[in-house]
Amino acid sequence: MKIKSVLLSTTVATSLLLGACGNMDDDKEMKKDDKMMESKMEDKKMDDKNMMMKEGMFKGENDQMVKGKAMIKDGKLMLTDFKSDKGPDLHVYLTKNGDVEKGMxxxxxxxxxxxQTFDLKDVNVKDYDTVTIYCDKAHVVFGNAMLK
Incomplete structure (x- = not known):
């Protein structure tokens, strides 16, 4: 009789222990699935930022000539029909209201x-509303294109 009780107790204890181990693995799997979903949602948010389309036409500033169209689409900045006065060190920036110091x-x-096409990988396009052509050497804005 004692052997049956010990055997039954051992069987029940083993079953409970193994069942608890299985539940722990399920919790780990659920957490892993949650992390994967969060990662996919973050990727989707980044894709949405990069898929946004904005465009605007350049206007010259500070007695400088800049013409053409700026378009942000599919994570890229594209300049078309672009033409500018010659400058010693011209760069394109993404800015908020043309503020180069706080721009990208x-x-x-x-x-x-x-x-001309520029990759905007890892750039949050929503933070900017203007494409600015700026001469770094002379510290002069040549032109801006307000994005809509």
Missing amino acids: KIDKVKYDEMK
């Missing part, structure tokens, strides 16, 4: 190349 420097821009 993207890359050098060629004053005489009509089509």
Whole structure:
């Protein structure tokens, strides 16, 4: 009789222990799935930021000439029909209201190349409303394109 009781107790204890281990693994799997979903949602948010489309036309500033169209689409900044006065160190920036000091420097821009494309990887486009052509050496804004 004692052997049956010990055997039954051992069986019940083993079952409970193994059942608890299985539940722990399920919790880990659920947490892992939750993290994967959060990661996918973050990726989607980044994709949404990069998929946003904005565009505007350049206007010259400070007696400088800048013409053409700026468009942000699919995570890229594209300049088309672009033309600018020559400058010693021209760069394209994303800015808020043309404020270069708080803006994001993207890359050098060629004053005489009509089509130019710049990658905006890891840039939150929603933070900016203007594309600015700026001469770093002379500290002069050549032109802005307000994005809509």
